[in-house]
Amino acid sequence: MLAKIKSARDALRKSEQKVADVILADPDGSVQSSIQSIATKASVSEPTVIRFCRALDCVGFQQFKLRLAQDLASRGTFFYRDVTTDDTSKELATKLIDGAIASMVQMRNQLNYESLEHAINFFENCDRIEFYGSGGSGIVAEDAQLKFFRLGKPAIAYADPHIQHASAALLDNKSLIVAISHSGRSKDILETVKIAKQSRAKVITVTATKSPLAEIGDVNFSVDVDEDSDIFSPVKSRLAQMIVLDILAVGIAVKGGEEMLQQLARARRAIDFKFV
Amino acid sequence: MLAKIKSARDALRKSEQKVADVILADPDGSVQSSIQSIATKASVSEPTVIRFCRALDCVGFQQFKLRLAQDLASRGTFFYRDVTTDDTSKELATKLIDGAIASMVQMRNQLNYESLEHAINFFENCDRIEFYGSGGSGIVAEDAQLKFFRLGKPAIAYADPHIQHASAALLDNKSLIVAISHSGRSKDILETVKIAKQSRAKVITVTATKSPLAEIGDVNFSVDVDEDSDIFSPVKSRLAQMIVLDILAVGIAVKGGEEMLQQLARARRAIDFKFV
DNA sequence: ATTAGCTCGTAATAAAGTTACAACACTCTT
DNA sequence: AAGAGTGTTGTAACTTTATTACGAGCTAAT
Known part of the structure; x- marks a missing residue:
């Protein structure tokens, strides 16, 4: 919060x-x-x-x-402290993990369940789903694709803005897109979403509260993470975004009932031969 | 209360x-x-x-x-319970997040700090670093690439086993590879690592304890997560793998001192113009 | 049976939160 | 530069919520 x-x-x-x-x-x-x-x-x-x-x-x-x-x-339980240059590797690891846990706990407290219901509805009424994200969020988009394409509808992820634009232009009102962005201020993704809206696709956003991206979507999942401490690309928000999409995917699967769960089990067994 | x-x-x-x-x-x-x-x-x-x-x-x-x-x-018990088909969306979300938190906590308790020191050493003595993973672990590999290529050495991730093999064959004793696998039993990745070892590259593995993959690496980070509950591709181990690699990257950055931290800040500013 | 003492609810009161609307400020035209 | 239009903020009325004061009813001991 x-x-x-x-x-x-x-x-x-x-x-x-x-x-x-x-x-x-x-x-x-x-x-x-x-x-x-x-x-x-x-x-x-x-x-x-x-x-x-x-x-x-x-x-x-x-x-x-x-x-x-x-x-x-919840902040008190996993007290988050910044990493400093004279931490031992143990301190460092503990700090980073605690930071990740703290952001998960916050996620748990702030997740909007109405958005979740809406999003599940959107999915049920769509023909295909596309995930857009660039940079770090591109990773999350790919991860989401992996999850969603098992749910029985075409799912695809694009990280390249040009391809995003092209694809967004070809959507229709039975399409659902999920736009993922840490800041919600990336010009590329905003442009993509505008194009998608012109194609009358439904738009779910996974981004920061009140950001331009959050404003133009149909449903937003707020992922706000205290980032000062992230030296790199924001890991914590990456993790938070991934868990949001996992919750969405599991929510859809669970609503799909026994049938869908068995389909998922089949998808899983399909790669068994790959293992020792 | x-x-x-x-x-x-x-x-x-x-x-x-x-x-x-x-x-x-x-x-x-x-x-x-x-x-x-x-x-x-x-x-x-x-x-x-x-x-x-x-x-x-x-x-x-x-x-x-x-x-x-x-x-x-703050009730800290992140008691993990399985998702059932008659959970409300709130219960579902809470369960999944608690599961993720639980696996993070476990991670914090089992992380091997000696491995961490070793791994940092390997990095400092290498010319380039490659990340290998397939399926879900491919996502983690890409994420790692994003982090590591800012540390000033060539970093690349391959998800395709054929390309992994080809690339592994071209390594030398100044190369470092990181093999990521949930199960540690995927034939493809095992083969890749064998080839890399023939090229005399150093091998870090991020996988399940005691798995075949863990056995053949030079250093292993154990990521053991209770997965029965994951309907999909294993999210929890995905998160755990990502945080391990983040710890490693931050550990390297911190050891690089002030200079490296500033280099990272520059990398960050380089994309500022992309934003609204 | 009567009264002291405790428990609990009714009704009045006070405080806090919320809404509707109007005034003001800031663009963007013309 | 004036004015329409939009957006922002405060005033005042109003609703809801929390709290207090008081008294009725119950219990138990004399």
């Missing part, structure tokens, strides 16, 4: 940003405050605070506070 | 016990309810609910809810 606020901050309105700043400055204090006291601290009106909460996908202030509280609580 | 309620239950007044029962029966639901709905469910009056909260050392209902919420969020 804190990560969510951070990543959404710039997309917020001016006075809502003041609210964000007040909360980021003292999250622990904020969970115990009323709307009034937060509004005063931020020198804005109370409705602004509510609008701020709504902007973060909460139905109201109470829900916001609750989520924030849960976020803070 | 839940434990507190349980142990305090018998000491409470009769109607307060009803409140306790309602909350214990559905803690997750309760944190989102108002006093009114809880009072109704327990067939008691609203003040009784408040008295119940006071009995548990809370100043009011809000504080009680907050504490309960934090308690639920």
